[in-house]
Amino acid sequence: MKKKLQSLGIAFALALIASGIGIATFYSQNPQLSRLADYIAHITVLAHSERIGLKNPGYGSPNNNLAMITLDDYSLSGHTSAGLGTWPFRRGVYGTLLDRLAKAGAKTVAFDIDFLDPSPSARQDAIFGKAIAKVPTVLAYALNTTTTGQIGIEPVIPVLAKNTAAMGFSSSDSVGSYTSGQFPKIRTSGSGFFSDQTFYSLAAAAAQTYLGHTIDFAKTPRLHGRILLLPPHYASTQAVSGRVGAEQSTAPTFIGGGQMSLADALTIPISQLRLFAKGRLVYVGATAQALGDFVITARGKMPGVYVNARLTDQMLRGIYIKTLPTWIDIALIVVLPLLFALFLMSARFAVALGVSAVTILAYAWINMALFVTHLLWFDFIHVLAAMILAVTFVAAFRTIVEGAQRRVVTNLFGMHVSPAVVAEILDSEDPSGALSLKGKRVKSTIFYSDIRGFTAMSETMSPEDIYNQLNEYFEEMVKIIFKYGGYVDKFIGDCVMAVFSAPYQTPDDTKNAVLAAIEQQQRIAELAAKWSAQGRKVFTVGMGINTGEVVMGNLGASSRMNYTVIGDNVNTAARLYNVAKGGQIIISETTFNEVKDLIEVTELEPVTVKGKVEPLRIFDVVVPTREVPTEVPTA
Template identity: 30%
Template sequence: MFGGRALATLTRYRGGLGAAALAVAVVLLGLIEPTEYFALDQFFELRGARSPVAPIVIVSVDESSFVELNTQWPFPRAMHARLIDLIAAGRPRAIGIDLILDLPSARGERDDAALGEAVARAGNVVLAAAPADEQAGYTSLPFSYSRTTPNLPIDAVRKGAAGVGAINTPLDSDGRLRRMPRRQWTGVEWLPGFDVELHRVVTAAGLPAAPLPAVDPILINFSGPLRTFPWVSYFQVMNGTVEPTFFADKIVLVGPTSDQMHDVFATPFTRGRDQMPGVEIHANALQTYITGQPIREAPVWVSTVVAVAAALLAAALVVRLHPLRALAAVSLLWVIVTLFAYLVFVSGHAWMRGMAGTLGLVLGYGVTVVDHFVREQRERRRLAQFFSPEVLNEVVRHRREQSLSSSRRMVTVLFADIRGFTALSEKLAPEEVAEMLREYLTETTDVIFKHGGTVDKYIGDCVMALYNAPLQDPDHVLHAMQTALELQERTLKVSARWEQRLGTAIRSGIGINTGEAVVGTMGSRQRLEYTAIGDTINLGSRLEALTKEYGVAIVISEFTRRRLNADFLTRELGEVTVRGRTQPVKIYGVLPADLRKHPRAVIDVSATLTLSGAGESHPVATRDVSEGGMALAGVPEAWAVGTRVEVRCEGGQLPGPLAADAIVAWRRGDEAGITFVALDPESGPIVADYLSRRRSR
């Protein structure tokens, strides 16, 4: 029945699914990009120009400067030096020179030296570099390659600069410039962006500025069109029309603005021929860094999800409403989403890439209307041959029903978490906690899958696993127990790695219960998940919490123990009344895997147990030994489960001394079991030889 409903639902929504698939293809192939960029530019236009908030002024190398100074380009570098001296006299916060100075001056070394000395005197000059990829080798052959040349300013100029930054500006697919990279590869190292270096210099000079955003490249938050930032001509500074005091506490950017110098670009505000020179684009980028308000861009996967959701939503409206009402609803939804996207852009400086949603709505509505019309007519003609109108309506009603199914079945549930995770989290950095948790959960999930379990959910550091669901598993109790024992071994390995790195050990506690539970897909029609609920699940969770109280790693209920075979060693812990149950429940601890797996032999020798790292030692009595560990008596009460110890035994029938690092695995009064973590090289053969001569348990 469920399959029939699912098939019916898929049939009714196949138009929406097809539209969603088409929308995904359009988005992932980048066919929507020009439309998205156009919409972004419209948002900038609707928002309009905003007065700059950063104290940035542009010294323009323009046509009038060529005329007034009666000098051809490139200007003498001594002239640039004079310009820097005049600007620096006004005590600006920083001076950015958006000019390429990668070759020596044609006027000789003194020309370069004059500029270098002026840069050094100013002390806050950031120079420009333009790393470029060049084709090398035999370009006509398959083994040609490209290399990057730094194009840095020459040493004579660069040595006194406060910084050097890359000025390269990548274009979007539609040929407009909207982004600015934070750094660029020079072929040797990463060179910070021109604006990033200026941000560093002005911040050091005391200008309040936001930290650099993590995203790279940034989407520039343009203040407005051409000349939104104040311009003064190069010649006006040189002839004194603009006095040095004008530059006090400002950020001064010097660069070409003439169209003839081919350093102009189309931006979101460009209309017609009003392209923006690179130096003003850098002004916009620098202000974006200073204010900390780049345009945050939704990633492509978000656009894909939005397109799919919009297509399916439009399809759902068509399926449930009359086509005209659906059209009105889709149109209203488009208006609401567009207005919301614009408000988010203006107030939140975020670009939602809303055209993907528009595409999804259009395709979802159009494709579904056509498909719905064709399918409905064909379906009615077909069904009319077999059913009366009343029965036909009933069939249609059932096809529209959506139901959530679940069933009662026997399951074994396992809960596992990290002991003392909250306290552990307080000692470590968040990144270390996340890495540790990821490693632990990865190991846990791997073990669960290995033994046929299903990961129901993650709850912080806790994992809930089900056995005998959703697939039948007659040995679900056995597989849950195998999971628990192997998980303890895996946890010790994970702990050993973390102890080496941070001196922090981790241990896990596991609770297992068996009984009936309601299992299936649960939730709302908006969100479903496969899970199990019931008293069996609640008791399993409570048992996991009791592991710390009883000092054991694994606690199982009497309902689970009844279904175990003799391969598992358990000891009764007592009866507990768990919250939510009126009758007490017997609970049992499961001995560690090492003590279960290895053959044991009775041993009675002199032994000393030492607390690792503390030097505190106690004589203890030995009970038995295996290749995996020992059972001891007379162990101090304060040495709880999980305590790291060192054991040394000698005498008796041992052919030699036995020494090992170990961990307390279980306790009962003054008796304890220890699991070997590492045996001395000579101790392993000694234990093996002893066991071979004493085949007893």
């Protein structure tokens, strides 16, 4: 038990190391950066969720309250019919666009374009500013940092700003070059011109203007103050216009009711534009490659206007990625590896590894399924890494420990019992514990055999002949002992001592010991006939068997130990084989009582043995001439 607790303690320590690595990476450097990979992993799975039959609430039907007009490559090509001219367009163009959108019934227009500096023509700015008053318009400004380290803005020029319904910063939040979300609003503090002010993002300002009321972002699911972005899909898109040959390409999918080129928005009939814009929030932004207004998201590179429009869509429909409190993620990183360690050290190794692998896959599936179907994000990569590391560490530790146990078992038993018995011990949950190395009292049957007249016979034989003949004899005897489940305790010169059985006891130990002795005598007779025909010396063997309680365990010095049995009943068996003549099997009364219905015996005169007050009843087993069973009888 003590060793088990020590091993379990080490396993827990290894699991905690794995958890520590997971926590360290969770908190490494920027807290947003440490979770970026986890965010990208979830968004990547989200992109393929429909292939595995999972539906996501963030990518269902389009939001028909949104539309988009793009400054695309077609618009930049300088179409005279639209009066665009060359880039940068005259600001009167945007005024014309607002006039048309007002007539088409647009509810709100949001420009994801900076108008921070006056244009070369004040008249153009005035035309644009006048048109802004005709439809609720949201313009973008830029955030910056003041010389005192405070957040400030680069405002929209006054001629445009005075008529706007709202303004907001267009920059999204980038972590590690990836746009993963956005602060919906920023509240400044301290002193200075921009102190104690609230700045809304362009997406938030557009959503609030369209809704006609402010959004309580304190109740909005966020991570470190940021609304997490659900990036648009990439798919084949077709611009909405009456123009033949309108662009069709693989691009981010606008989640709104439709999009069209600025050139088309300026030229199609108002009636058609009304179908596109009436009652909608219309975003206007750059998508042309030449304008370079692109950001990198977890779905790839896309125009910034798609990101702001998508964030507005999320706010309008209340579609948010929900995160768990950080302490829950940390708890998962710590608790799950500890549970793996406990299971890996308690169950069978192969089963534990299999269940661990299935559990890790199940966690991955549940984690991703909850994200896809409910937008519930709890940590994936760090928890998964901690679990895999814990399984790896603890499995390696258990392999080392069990390898050492296997070597102990093999060293103790490999030469003494059959391979089947060794395999059975090694397959146990605690191989070394199965041996009860400290010693235990058990009932066993002790077998001794000794060659009669061997000393005199060996005087006429060369050492080589002696060893060859003894080894041949021992080889045959050991096979029979193993066949009947016996344990070869030791060889004492030409004497064999065996135990039935060790380290495990069975109800048939006594019966198997006697049957093994009978078969050995029969095999000795066969060997004698062969040796005689070869002109070699022959011999007979006397055997003694006793059944009783013995002490079984590991005995010896720390440098060399043997698994053996000791006790008075062992000594009795030794006395009996000394009584036996060549060819005899002498058994004690306790042995006879357990096999009397199986064998024939002749009771001999009781014998007095050293250490016993009363003479012992002994029996000579009749060795039948018939063949003994080839299989070990079972209970």
